[in-house]
Amino acid sequence: MTTSGPVKRSVLIAGHATSISLEPVFWEALREAAAAEGLPLNALVARIDAERIEAAHPPNLASAIRVWLFERERQR
Structure with missing residues (x-):
């Protein structure tokens, strides 16, 4: 597997670019997860973000996405 460093991309969450x-x-x-759920990527990120901010000690968004993807894969 080829690994490389992080790639920065802009996404819209509630009409705001981040x-x-x-x-x-x-x-x-x-x-792949967005396609499997029939959602645009921005919508899936917004959903992960909404779940993230409900936590007592919310992680940053990139960490929340990584954990969400890990948990999704674990449940398969």
């Missing part, structure tokens, strides 16, 4: 840095493998997994 930058997220994720390794390419996580961007690909996020695209």
Whole structure:
């Protein structure tokens, strides 16, 4: 497997652009998860963000996405 550093991309959450840095493998997994759920990538990120901010000690968004993807894969 080829690994490379994080890639920064801009996504819209509730009409506001935000930058997220994720390794390419996580961007690909996020695209696949969005497609599997029939959602645009921005909508899935917004849903993960909404769940994230409900936590007592919310992690940053990139960490929340990585954990969400890990948990999703674990449940398969």
